[in-house]
Amino acid sequence: MPDRTADWTDLRADCARCFALCCVALPFAASADFAIDKQAGEPCPNLRQDHGCGIHARLRDKGFNGCTVYDCFGAGQKVSQITFGGQDWRGGSAERARRMFDVFPVVRQLHELLWYLSEALTLPAAGPLGDDLRRLLGATEALTRQPPEQLAELDVAAHRQEVNALLLKTSELVRAGTRGRRKDRRGADLMGARLKGADLRGANLRGACLIAADLTRADLRGADMIGADLRDTDLTDADLTGAFFLTQPQVNAARGGAGTRLPDSVTRPAHWTAQL
Template identity: 80%
Template structure:
């Protein structure tokens, strides 16, 4: 089992090893994020025969902002190359294509959990639960390698709840050293909130809705950001070093600058501008 545990590289989308599953399996509606409607199971009009996007370098200019913030956490290549052994949905029977499209979101959820579990194991303060985290990581990885029939029958919400118990304990351990009153903003409605320069060190922002909030220059060191909605959040010059359970899709959905400080495991989005 140990040889099959996903590493950081396995938990990032590798489009070259995927059959364009996110461009086919997922639906989207005409909006500020997508230029047109597309039903689930139908290839995007921009998807080429080689499974590459024909407008990848111009997605934002062409009205496909939603594509630039999405990441499958490596689920695309797992379903393409492991679950279905490299069989292309274009050349196989229609039933296989439908099965691939149905299972892609399932494996994507499991890979997101793998991302969180992998990060939790890098946090020294969470050492008391490292053994449990490792067991859950191995168990979750094993689930991603099940047969298509087994994946289709999997109760993902129940498994996610089991993982979340460990992630909550991890968060408590990491933020236990906070001095003074703990900042608990879990699930808070902070849409458009003016938090410029706010001291949010070690804050619990799990599931907080921060859409279009102003966090310019805010101190988010050591904050738990799992599930926080950062769409159009202004992170210009904010300090996110030490923030945990933050993902690349969350950053991609936000706004920032060269002065925004990030955890080492994440990369600065290419569309971010500023000094």
């Protein structure tokens, strides 16, 4: 039987327990998402000495939309407090800082896989896969607790492939419970598509490009959303009840409002309210 509840606590970002790794380790380029260029390993100029953001309340106004979309799935506190035992990248050796910055993106990918596996275990239709899901969940968690040297050399792509094969089986079982014809839009280019009020119940939207698509009042109940690009997608009054493998970064990147119905695994972004 599947686990009907999931503990998302360790898979949600806790910035108070992180040494602002996303603000230092990751690069970004001047674009619609970021106001400036920044190299990997270079602290963002808005980063304060206490690891807080100097413009946190004004990120979107200052051209840093990408910061409000990003989520590390709890990898930041894992690397800061467990992998490196609470040692800050500041005040230590350059080698330790470099290693922290190398390890953080690896653990972030593993934590994203933990999110999907944890969610899969809550889906009743995935009951027949429960043992395999729990096995891979445990194996993935074990990988996140390896020493920094091993994490830096980990072939995440190979492990992701194994997890993805099981998530595909999960998706097939879950979507089989949707009546009627289930649309297959896996990997489809739907950029700017006019899908207002579309019936996408139980649809396969894995990896679909939905950038700036109009999904207002669309019915996405029970749809597989893994890897779908929802940047600037209009989800106003859309129904995503029961949509699965939908992550917080995807929701953060989209547009929506009070009438958008979301699954319990994600929260309504604060900037949606600001758009009203």
